[in-house]
Every structure is written in C-alpha cells, then in structure tokens.
C-alpha cells in the first residue's frame with residue numbers, strides 16, 4: 183500500500199466558501215494591497231483557493247454525457263430515467279478471474295476515500311470536484327491482471343430505451359475509452375462512485391465512472407458496464423469520431439493545441455471572486471505524479 187497516493191488536501195482542509203470569503207473580506211479590511219500580499223504568503227490558503235470545489239449545482243447541471251444529448255443541460259434533464267440498480271460490470275480479457283461483478287459486491291471489497299481533483303475538459307473549461315471512489319488498480323487486482331495485458335478498454339452501458347441521445351450517431355455507441363495498463367494502475371486513477379459525499383447522480387455517470395485527473399474529461403467514461411484487459415491499444419469513441427482532434431492519450435498539455443483551439447488556458451466554471459481564465463498546467467497540475475509515465479515519448483505525436 184506504500185504506492186498509494188494521498189491527497190495533500192482533504193475535504194476538511196479545503197476552506198468552505200463562506201469562510202474563505204470572510205477571510206478575503208478580513209484581508210481587504212486590513213488594507214488593499216497589504217491584504218493581498220498577506221494572502222500570497224499563506225500557501226495553504228492559496229492552495230485551498232485553487233482547489234476550492236465547484237458548487238453541487240455546477241457539477242451536476244453542466245455535464246457532458248452524449249447518451250442523453252449533446253447539450254450541457256441535457257444529462258441533468260434526461261439521465262434521471264436511467265436504471266442503475268441492479269448493476270454489474272463485466273471484467274474480461276487477460277484476467278485470471280473474468281466474470282460479471284455485481285456493483286454492490288465490488289463496493290464491499292473496496293476502500294472508499296474522498297479525493298478532490300481538478301477536472302479539465304478538452305473544450306477548455308475546468309472545475310474542481312470532490313469525488314468519492316476507489317483506485318481502479320484495486321478493482322483490476324481483484325480480477326487479477328495477467329502478464330500479457332498492456333491496455334484496459336472500458337465501455338459505457340448502451341440502452342437506447344433509456345438513453346435518448348443514442349438515437350443520434352454523434353458517436354459510435356457504446357461509448358468506449360481506454361488507458362495504457364500503467365495509466366490504469368496509477369494510484370491517481372479513480373473509479374468514482376460519488377461526489378460531495380453522495381452517490382453519483384445519473385448525469386455524472388452513476389453508479390461508477392472513471393476519473394483520470396491528468397487527462398481531458400472525455401477519458402473519464404461514465405456508467406461503466408465492461409472492462410477488458412487486452413494486449414492491443416483499444417478503440418476509443420472520440421478517436422473513432424475524429425482521429426485528428428482526439429488522440430488515444432489525451433493528456434492535458436498546454437503546449438499541444440487542439441486543431442481548432444488553443445489548450446494553453448482554461449475557464450474555471452463558477453468561481454466567484456477568482457473566476458477568470460487561468461493558465462493550464464502540464465498534466466493538469468499532476469506532473470510530479472505522472473510525467474514519468476511518458477518519459478521519452480513525443481507528446482505532440484502521442485497526443
């Protein structure tokens with residue numbers, strides 16, 4: 183368990199919005215520029231400001247889940263009808279114990295924890311979300327990864343009767359994603375089952391979805407029903423739709439532009455006082471943890 187990555191911040195460390203605003207007001211009361219300089223001298227506070235979670239409202243009403251429509255508000259409107267219980271996940275391919283794993287049984291085997299991650303969409307907006315979940319590595323170990331496995335493929339539920347967006351061929355259904363095995367086993371890679379300490383709302387990918395914080399949001403596949411260990415790089419829905427715009431790796435990288443727009447900055451959703459465009463960080467700010475996975479790779483080629 184030594185490899186486990188732990189958040190530098192927990193939910194309890196992150197200054198609640200009201201307290202933070204009070205602090206700002208107090209600082210301002212201390213006198214303009216001096217107050218701001220004081221804030222800069224408090225790394226804890228600065229970090230808290232940076233990773234202050236977005237509101238429940240932001241996270242649950244501004245969503246991407248094309249099975250329910252392409253509008254940001256569509257998932258919140260239409261995903262309620264999705265049946266998420268019972269739920270099982272098929273784990274197959276190069277594993278010792280293939281089978282249909284019941285979601286409740288999986289939960290019983292896993293250690294749940296809360297992690298606050300910055301989340302960055304390829305469309306250049308970002309938010310900060312407190313996820314509850316377990317490490318994907320723990321689930322893969324439960325199934326027993328065989329030595330020949332090099333990649334992990336994921337599939338979302340495809341149930342047209344409950345997913346009005348699948349009537350349109352905007353993507354090749356079921357929604358598919360993939361990771362290299364070392365990315366999948368990395369302790370930052372989370373299987374999320376909740377947000378803000380509550381079960382995942384359907385629009386956010388109930389009952390379980392991936393969260394890979396150093397990659398663009400579309401890698402974080404929702405409502406997963408199948409996980410396949412394979413020796414070949416899997417096909418992914420966005421790459422199939424437009425290989426020029428969406429590569430397999432999809433690492434957040436301010437130096438590699440999307441063909442139609444820059445990825446150098448992002449707009450933080452919600453935000454209040456500090457709402458503004460900010461510089462995008464390499465690997466979304468998780469370089470220390472993940473940069474070594476890509477040593478020697480040309481990231482303009484493997485984008």
Ligand SMILES: Nc1nc2c(c(=O)[nH]1)N[C@H]1C(S)=C(S)[C@@H](COP(=O)(O)O)O[C@H]1N2
Pocket residue numbers: 241244245246247248249302303304338357385386387398399400401402403404405
């Ligand atoms: N099955 C499925 N998973 C998906 C998507 C989708 O359309 N279908 N959209 C992706 C994209 S583009 C993003 S940005 C995130 C959005 O997650 P959120 O709505 O919980 O913020 O989900 C990702 N996972």
Ligand SMILES: [Mo]
Pocket residue numbers: 246303304305398399400
């Ligand atoms: Mo996205």
